[in-house]
Amino acid sequence: MKKYLSRLSSELISKMDENHWSIAQLSTMCHISYHGMCNIVNGNVNDINFSTFIKICENAHISYADIFDIDDNELLEREMRKFNLTNGKMKFKLLKE
Numbered sequence: 001m002k003k004y005l006s007r008l009s010s011e012l013i014s015k016m017d018e019n020h021w022s023i024a025q026l027s028t029m030c031h032i033s034y035h036g037m038c039n040i041v042n043g044n045v046n047d048i049n050f051s052t053f054i055k056i057c058e059n060a061h062i063s064y065a066d067i068f069d070i071d072d073n074e075l076l077e078r079e080m081r082k083f084n085l086t087n088g089k090m091k092f093k094l095l096k097e
Contacts, residue, residue, distance in 0.1 A: 030059040
């Protein structure tokens with residue numbers, strides 16, 4: 001999980017540099033608190049809500065494949081099954097039906 005969060009942080013920093021975004025602008029754009037975005041960008045999180053992950057990727061135009069560092073769709077699905085999701089109280093794993 002930590003390596004995926006590290007990649008997310010790297011991608012966010014890259015997008016911020018590329019687009020001249022501040023953390024405040026990015027947090028507003030992604031509908032996430034400034035404090036939460038600051039922790040994600042600075043790598044100070046151990047897990048992330050899946051809805052937050054989706055909001056960040058969608059609004060910052062970050063490919064899921066870049067985070068999971070894979071090209072093949074089937075491999076992406078396999079990696080996402082390993083990705084633990086949390087609602088703050090419980091952890092979940094993705095499964096494809």
